[in-house]
Amino acid sequence: MKTIRYKSAGGIVAQRDLLPHLPEAETYLLLLDRPGRAEVRLPKGHIDPGESAEEAALRETSEETGFGDLRIVADLGHRTVEFDYKGAHYIREERYFLMELLSPRQIIRPPKDAKQFQVLWEPLARAGDRLTFETERLFVKDAVTALRELPGS
DSSP states (O other): OEEEEEEEEEEEEEESSSOTTSOTTSOEEEEEEEGGGTEEEOOEEEOOTTOOHHHHHHHHHHHHHOBOOEEEEEEEEEEEEEEEETTEEEEEEEEEEEEEESOOOBOOOOHHHHHHOEEEEEEHHHHHHHOSSHHHHHHHHHHHHHHHHSTTO
8 A cells, every 4th residue: 555644734723702603702713614625623734845734724624614814822732643545545644823803804715715614613612522633632622721721811
């Protein structure tokens, strides 16, 4: 079986008071519903050649969610995930960053992303339970810890 190795980066966007349709009393996390695969995921994607993990995380999170005004507030580290898919064995290093939305400004999403992903804002207390994959649930736990450690929390 062929082995494919690559690195990916993504964002966990936590928001409290910037979006008018969300109650202000709770912190929400931005998740992606991917109905075509019956998955709920965090935004992430491949790190392109010459691109830093931070740049890839911001780019992928913006492309997949449509939110174009993001800022990294903490590095949540990385984990290695292995899986088999379509006759190949994949080894993927996933790195995530805690992000905040600086404004509700939207960007035009690439058609492929707009078709695949629907944005969900889930209360922090339930967000991890909605995710399909254990590794992403672990990153959400890391994000909760990082949120508690931020100044003003």
